[in-house]
Amino acid sequence: MSDSEKDRSTEEKIKDAARVVFHKKGFAATRTRDIAEEAGLNLALLNYYFRSKEKLFDIIMLETMMGFMGAMMFVFNDEGSSFEEKVEKTVSSYIDLFIKEPQIPLFIMNELQRNPEGLAGKLNIKSVLLNSVFARQYQEVMNRRGGEPLHIMQFVMSLMGLLVFPFMGRPMLKIIGDLNDEKFVTMMKERKKLVPVWIEAILSAG
Amino acid sequence: MSDSEKDRSTEEKIKDAARVVFHKKGFAATRTRDIAEEAGLNLALLNYYFRSKEKLFDIIMLETMMGFMGAMMFVFNDEGSSFEEKVEKTVSSYIDLFIKEPQIPLFIMNELQRNPEGLAGKLNIKSVLLNSVFARQYQEVMNRRGGEPLHIMQFVMSLMGLLVFPFMGRPMLKIIGDLNDEKFVTMMKERKKLVPVWIEAILSAG
DNA sequence: ATATTTTTTAATCATTTGATTAAATCACTT
DNA sequence: AAGTGATTTAATCAAATGATTAAAAAATAT
Structure with missing residues (x-):
């Protein structure tokens, strides 16, 4: 059996x-x-x-993508939390995840770029963002704010940039910033508070 | 001959x-x-x-790193420009570079993570940032601003995140944001204006 | 206990891949 | 034109690598 x-x-x-x-x-x-x-x-x-190696890889890739997108889907579609709360929760969850598994972002972005037709590309992640509660709340924030509206993808790129780039650029950042691992992790934890404040500032800046 | x-x-x-x-x-x-x-x-x-393949790779890696860091070094050490002007120039130069050669960021970060001891890691890029005119001007901005000072690396991580992440995450962003290549490039050009404004907002947010 | 099925191992295969070689071709000098 | 050295080519090598196989070992069923 x-x-x-x-x-x-x-x-x-x-x-x-x-x-x-x-x-x-x-x-x-x-x-x-x-x-x-x-x-x-x-x-x-x-x-x-x-x-085969490919089949094994596909399984790992699927699970990794699920872990990566899953965290987002869960937060983004919670009806009970505000836009600002979702940002805070997203930032906090991802920073915790990447402190534990720092290679995930680079791994995903890399394999997705090298083989966009592969399993990862076939996953239906199209609706994860655009049809989410989060996207609707973003439009409400835009309407409330007035001024030139900012495309939601400009916003998401910025949020993710602030959130995941430090982990993708870690080796370079450690060199040019003269950081050791401990200091790096401390700074990532600081970002749990910093990034939501900055996001607020970005949205207010118009 | x-x-x-x-x-x-x-x-x-x-x-x-x-x-x-x-x-x-x-x-x-x-x-x-x-x-x-x-x-x-x-x-x-x-x-x-x-x-050998390795030697050829080392040459390409060296030239690529030079192009990547060189753009930064040039701007960061100009005595004649203000902090804000340096941010604008950096954003503009890198977006132009990455629109032309979109694979550069992922290529560098990836090879650096996979082989930190390699040629790229041996390059002396330690002083590029911390001993630059830009770093000095950053401290001045911090002093002028007052409040809790923000570590320069927290700032640089954010600037680079806003700047280079969209290119590293391009395949995923195109899927979840339903963007074609043309739309993506248009948005990157928009970021030439947006990112400096956001950086200003981030620094004011304290 | 014995038989049967599942799991594990060592050995081996076939292909891929970085590198080399010896011969052919080309460019330049005299 | 002949000679010389540099460049290019086709063929081949050796090592690495994903995969398979047949036999051994272990687990399970009868």
């Missing part, structure tokens, strides 16, 4: 190892032998359980 | 092709045969002129 305790254990070991290595090196630079070694398992088991 | 018209021409053809392919696919996913094909040249010529 295919659901014994040991089964699941081996399968999970492979997935965990694959996640670590794929996130760190990306698809192309990852060798199946790296994953087997990371998992402490025989190389042939990868093919036994997942058929 | 090593400087004939044909010499330089072949060498340049290889470098141009290598730049295109490395920028698009990254080091690991690039096959030397891809570069040879892109250049329309025999595969052996890559090794004849550049010894």
Whole structure:
């Protein structure tokens, strides 16, 4: 049978190892032998359980994208919170996520650019933003504010830029800013308070 | 002889092709045969002129980093311009650069994260920011503003986030925002005006 | 306990890929 | 035109890599 305790254990070991290595090196630079070694398992088991490197990668990519977009979807479609509360919650959730798993943003953006037709591109994430409660509340904020309206994607690009760029640029930022890991993480935690204030300032600036 | 018209021409053809392919696919996913094909040249010529894939990559990486950091260094150390003028000039230069070569940010951040010890990491870019005229002027702005001072790296992360993230996240942003290439470029041009205003707002927000 | 099925392993395969080589071609000098 | 050195080409090599196989080991069923 295919659901014994040991089964699941081996399968999970492979997935965990694959996640670590794929996130760190990306698809192309990852060798199946790296994953087997990371998992402490025989190389042939990868093919036994997942058929091919591509299939294994697709599973990891799917789960990673789900984790990434899922956090957003949950917050963006909550009817009970205000626009400002959603911004705060988004910022806080993503910073926590990226402190734990710093490679996720670069991994996703990279694989998506290198292979836009791949699994990640096929996922239906079109409606996640534009049909969300958050998008509706954004329009309300725009109407209330008056002046030249700002395209929601200009806003989202800025929010995400403030939020995820530090993690994508981390190696460079650490060099030019002379930061160690501890200092970097401290600054990221500071940004939980800073970014929402800045977002407010950006929206008021018109 | 090593400087004939044909010499330089072949060498340049290889470098141009290598730049295109490395920028698009990254080091690991690039096959030397891809570069040879892109250049329309025999595969052996890559090794004849550049010894190895690694050496060719190092040259492209060096030139790319120079182009990327050079634009910044030039603006950041101009004694004749104000802080605000430097922000405007930086935003404008980088947006123009990335509209022409959209893969540069992801390429650099990626290779830097995957191989921090590599050539790019060895470059002396430590002083580019912290010892610049721009950094001094930033401190003046902070003193003038009063309130809780903001670490210059928090500021730089935000400036770069607003500036370069849209290009790194382009494939995802195009999907979730339902944007075509033309619309995307239009929005990037709009950001030349928007980002400096937002930076002003961020600094005033304290 | 024995038989059967599932899982794991070591060995091996076939292809890809970076690099080299020896011969052919080209450019330039005398 | 012949000679010389530089450049280009086709063929090939060796190592790396994703995948498979047959046998061994382990788990489960009878």
